[in-house]
Amino acid sequence: MREQDRWDRTGIGGLGTFCPDKVVRGRKSLTTMGCLNHFEEVHVVLGNESCDLDSAVASVVTAFLLHQKKSELKCAVLPVLNIVRRDFRLRTEVTFFLQKTNIPFDLLIFKDEIDLEKLRKEKRLCLTLVDHNVLSADQQCLEEAVVRVIDHHKLECRDRRMRCDMTVEMVGSCCTLVAEKMFTTCPSVIDQQIAMLLYGTILLDTVCLLKEAKRATEKDINIVIKLETKLEKVTRIEVFEALQKAKFDLSGLTFEEMLRKDLKVVEGNKFRIAIPSIPGFLEDLKAEPKLSIAMEEFITQNNYHGLVIMTIHHNSETRKVQRQIAVYSPDPVIKEQIVNTLKGAQDPGLELEPLHLGISDLMSFNQRNIAASRKVVLPLVRSFIQESPVSSHSAKGKTDFLRSTRQVTP
Numbered sequence: 562m563r564e565q566d567r568w569d570r571t572g573i574g575g576l577g578t579f580c581p582d583k584v585v586r587g588r589k590s591l592t593t594m595g596c597l598n599h600f601e602e603v604h605v606v607l608g609n610e611s612c613d614l615d616s617a618v619a620s621v622v623t624a625f626l627l628h629q630k631k632s633e634l635k636c637a638v639l640p641v642l643n644i645v646r647r648d649f650r651l652r653t654e655v656t657f658f659l660q661k662t663n664i665p666f667d668l669l670i671f672k673d674e675i676d677l678e679k680l681r682k683e684k685r686l687c688l689t690l691v692d693h694n695v696l697s698a699d700q701q702c703l704e705e706a707v708v709r710v711i712d713h714h715k716l717e718c719r720d721r722r723m724r725c726d727m728t729v730e731m732v733g734s735c736c737t738l739v740a741e742k743m744f745t746t747c748p749s750v751i752d753q754q755i756a757m758l759l760y761g762t763i764l765l766d767t768v769c770l771l772k773e774a775k776r777a778t779e780k781d782i783n784i785v786i787k788l789e790t791k792l793e794k795v796t797r798i799e800v801f802e803a804l805q806k807a808k809f810d811l812s813g814l815t816f817e818e819m820l821r822k823d824l825k826v827v828e829g830n831k832f833r834i835a836i837p838s839i840p841g842f843l844e845d846l847k848a849e850p851k852l853s854i855a856m857e858e859f860i861t862q863n864n865y866h867g868l869v870i871m872t873i874h875h876n877s878e879t880r881k882v883q884r885q886i887a888v889y890s891p892d893p894v895i896k897e898q899i900v901n902t903l904k905g906a907q908d909p910g911l912e913l914e915p916l917h918l919g920i921s922d923l924m925s926f927n928q929r930n931i932a933a934s935r936k937v938v939l940p941l942v943r944s945f946i947q948e949s950p951v952s953s954h955s956a957k958g959k960t961d962f963l964r965s966t967r968q969v970t971p
């Protein structure tokens with residue numbers, strides 16, 4: 562059987578129709594909000610801000626489940642993907658999998674298409690958090706609307722327990738908990754489409770239940786086996802590898818989208834440094850036309866002062882990992898200072914080895930300490946921001962900072 566046929570067998574299930582039709586038809590926020598006026602209660606299922614496959618699928622499937630249980634006409638149940646629609650293209654494994662499982666993209670609602678704060682003010686919002694249990698800083702205002710949490714991260718917010726239905730368990734994937742809920746409360750609605758959505762997500766999150774990866778728990782394994790009873794002729798490794806491939810497939814993305822795909826930003830002291838992580842090698846960037854201009858544009862448009870690009874390459878045959886790191890800033894002093902911070906790191910050191918790629922303005926290195934991920938580099942960049950001496954470019958920022966400090970100090 563061709564791979565395509567196998568995927569198509571997931572068929573079009575009920576997912577497209579679980580939201581009251583007129584609500585999800587309207588894609589523009591105005592239309593959506595206009596339609597939402599008809600409902601006394603709007604129940605939103607919100608994933609975390611990374612909008613990875615776990616968050617996206619957990620939110621879509623949980624909304625479907627809640628809708629089954631709560632089909633009163635006065636209540637709308639909506640999954641909301643916690644990114645702006647423009648960024649959806651960057652979640653390549655999510656777009657790939659939702660397409661494969663026949664979820665039409667125009668039925669999805671993104672955070673910039675619904676005014677949750679307005680609904681909360683009108684006291685019409687009920688919020689279920691999936692795949693996270695703490696609202697991000699700019700969504701804190703929604704806190705009082707939270708009625709349910711389904712999550713597999715460490716519980717950071719305990720005082721909600723009284724008013725909230727909490728399902729928090731350290732399993733490999735939030736979708737394992739969603740699947741478990743479905744099997745216990747509504748097993749009859751698990752068709753091939755829903756089973757495949759949950760199945761693929763759990764496999765991706767647990768590295769295909771691989772023991773050595775230490776992600777999968779007993780429960781993840783049992784749920785995967787149960788889901789397999791709803792699926793025909795699928796193999797774990799096939800589904801996992803297709804998703805893994807889609808996750809690292811940057812072929813459809815522009816350079817700017819590549820930088821934004823997996824981006825962390827460190828800020829403070831009026832400094833903003835972006836740390837994108839890109840699969841592959843720095844050498845690959847040479848193919849990018851007008852690279853320096855693109856980097857400068859990216860920096861200017863987002864008010865960054867510098868860019869620390871990390872690349873990672875997994876060789877699937879040798880299982881070897883290679884890391885590289887490069888620093889860019891239109892300000893040579895800042896660039897130099899960041900490089901010195903990275904070079905001077907100890908415990909662990911990054912073991913940097915200069916690379917001459919011939920990309921002007923970019924200082925590039927092989928990073929021989931492959932264990933030092935962004936979790937190590939990010940605090941280094943933060944220490945640069947906090948401790949760096951005032952440079953030419955940053956002088957203004959630092960002065961502003963001092964002035965604002967002075968204002969609050971009596």
Ligand SMILES: [Mn+2]
Binds near residue numbers: 713
């Ligand atoms: Mn997750």
